[in-house]
Amino acid sequence: MQTANVNRLTPYLFLAPAGIIMAVALLYPIGYMIYASFLDWNPSQRIGEAEFIGLRNYLNLLGDAAFRESFWVTLKFAAIVVTVEMLLGVGLALLLDRNIRGMSLLRTLFILPMMIAPVVVGLMWRYMYHPTVGIFNRTLKSLGLEPIPWLSDGNWAFASVIIADIWQWTPFIFILSLAALQSLPQSAMEASRIDGATGWQQIIHIKLPLMMPVLIVTLLLRLIDAFKVLEVILVLTNGGPGLSTEILSLRISRTASEFRELGEAAAMSNVLLILLMILTFAMFAYSKAVEIRTARLRAAAEETAI
């Protein structure tokens, strides 16, 4: 009887360590953060000593021009980088989806920017944007042009941060769309070729619609990650000049460490989390919907076959 007991307990034994760690170090902190967002709390206090102030942190955020600014900067940043990266990544994938030598090398080299520490990416770009010895201003100078204040002017700094992000993350979209392209059914491609479709027609009427499910998931994944960007911007500009590149994550970490307002930082974290939660559920709902649709189509196809 004892072995039966052991067998019944096995799944729990296997699952328990991971479950306990995630509960203690992931779920508990998130719950704690939600609670802390209702407190007036600074880092020298234990949480029990902090005063409960209800929704005041959230109301403060609404009235805080700097927070609204950084919320707006975050949205702008995410929208621009994701749009540009999608266009470039999908475009390159469509262009390079051929059986050519060097493709696997290209893919390997393309992953490098994503694997390297974001801190190091920031470091490299900060050097390249250097006002005098950076490669961009050096090139401009040797062409006899005016140097550009890459990181010291608000608008240029925003553009610089976007360029660095595009360099780092376009490969992600490229690799996912290339994988999607290569898993498309060959029969559809051949059928359209026989019907005399040109390259463009093939792309617009066949490839893109068939890739759409993957593209939408890719877009949402990238969008979620775009809201999480922090280190590259921290190293490049530290949010400045002014608030021009201060995205939400950076604002949270500064509110916590420089302004020592843990409650308000927690409230900001909550806003960011809710935003991302909406995106995540959109993504999950979408992939479920696609799954159900394909299942129904397959069932219908099987019925007609019989």
Added chain:
Amino acid sequence: MSTQTYERQNPAFYALLVALIVMAIGPILMMLMTSLKLNVDIMSDTSSLIFMPTIRNYETALCDFLWYEAPHIDFCDKTFGRALVNSLIIALVSTALTLILGCMAAYALVRFRFMGRDTVSLTTLVMRMVPPAVLLVPVFGIWTFQFQIDGTRAGIILVYVAMNLPFVIWILQSFIVQVPIQLEEAARMDGAGPFGVFFLVVLPLIKPGLAAAAIFTFRVAWNEFLLANALADRNSRTVPVTIVNSMTEFDIDWGVIMATGMLLAIPPILFTFAASRQIITGMTAGAVKG
């Protein structure tokens, strides 16, 4: 057509390929080059391609590991060397722990089916979405006041393991599903217990999955800055934290900082070349298979 024959393409395509490769690795090469230059060369106005390579910057960064005396170092700053040791310990231990725990959990979820796959993939997605910045406040508070493990390597390892577990469980699940159950039944017939079946039969069969999971976990633990910065004290700082700290100094020593950046970048670069296939599998698994 076999995969070994290639279509002949317009030369413009090769030009585009080369341009893309240059763009992708140009900044990395530039960092490598800068790290091999003396500060005089970095700041000089002349061409940046021709210079005498030197390993002085690396000697300065790694001065406490040198077995010889480098003549140009008058004062050895041990910060970076200590951070490198911390980073290695933290990244390796958290990768090993995540893999062991993640594997066991994934196996239980697949074989004993108590939660649907949907629950697990939804949890993974939700956890993937949580930005480290959101964990910053609560983790700092809890680690400092309740667990009192702030400033220790163990504290940092605990966060990293928890952060990585959902993804690891999810990716390993998709590999374990493919292990034929007959193999396990046969082993059980021969008298292996559940743990024996797991360690002797299942684990060896999912090595590719383990490799992908290991690389992703190591990468997060090795590269992470924000939480390490909040939790570490002087003795447990990791390399990204020291790099950011030295960036905020007024007079940036570009040569040395590029050398430290290069040292931080080397392990991920090596992994990429050794296992690009597994990395791409891990990356695409989420989106393409759904």
